Structure formats: C-alpha cells, structure tokens
C-alpha cells in the first residue's frame with residue numbers, strides 16, 4: 605500500500621495584510637486545506653533568498669510569499685521590493701535547479717479571508733500534482749549546498 609503524498613507548504617506572510625486576512629479566514633470559519641504553516645514577517649520586503657532556500661532545506665515542498673496589495677504596504681514599498689527581488693531570485697533558483705513553480709508570490713489583504721483560503725487550496729493542489737520536493741536534498745548530498 606502506497607502512502608498518499610501530503611505536501612508541506614511554508615507561507616511567509618506580512619503582519620499587516622495577509623496574516624490578518626488568514627486570521628479572518630479562521631474567524632469566518634472558511635475551510636481550507638491544512639498543509640500550510642504560516643510564518644509571520646513584518647513585511648514581504650523582509651523576504652530574502654536564503655529564507656526561501658532554508659525552507660526547502662528544511663523539507664518544505666512549496667512556498668507562498670504573500671503581503672499587502674500594491675500601494676497598501678505599511679512600509680510604503682516593501683512589497684515592490686519583494687516583487688523586484690523575486691525576479692532575481694527566480695533566475696537564481698532556476699540556475700540552481702530549483703523548480704520555481706514551487707514558489708508562489710501573491711497579494712492578500714486583511715479583508716480577503718476567502719482569497720487566502722482559495723490561494724492555499726490552489727497552491728496545495730499544485731504542489732500535490734508536482735509531488736514531493738527532493739532536488740534540494742540531492743544538491744545538498746552532492747555538496748552543492
């Protein structure tokens with residue numbers, strides 16, 4: 605009997621918008637898949653490349669980065685910095701052989717509880733279809749870490 609794969613999803617969410625939106629999902633009793641582990645950061649501008657790679661090193665199968673919508677960042681432009689950095693990270697991850705389809709950037713406001721549930725469900729289904737992530741561990745074993 606084969607064991608059914610349940611993906612582990614790590615979500616880096618900003619304190620001011622997406623974290624509050626995820627909280628609203630719970631208080632509104634909207635159900636979504638329980639595969640996500642939420643890590644609250646002050647702003648998506650805090651996300652750096654090593655945070656993403658550390659998540660994969662620690663065994664996550666997929667990552668969500670979500671914060672305030674454009675022009676709503678509480679630190680004025682942190683979400684714009686995150687979006688620009690993602691363009692660089694994406695190429696770097698691709699160069700390193702990391703499947704960039706496993707990382708999802710999104711905007712979810714404090715009023716979008718239903719949107720958060722939809723995002724988590726979509727990402728979880730996508731990662732479930734991609735299967736478990738093992739490439740990072742193979743890189744680490746090969747001494748490329």
Ligand code: FES
Pocket residue numbers: 618619620621622646647648649671672676677678679680682683
């Ligand atoms: Fe939410 Fe900057 S405070 S993305």
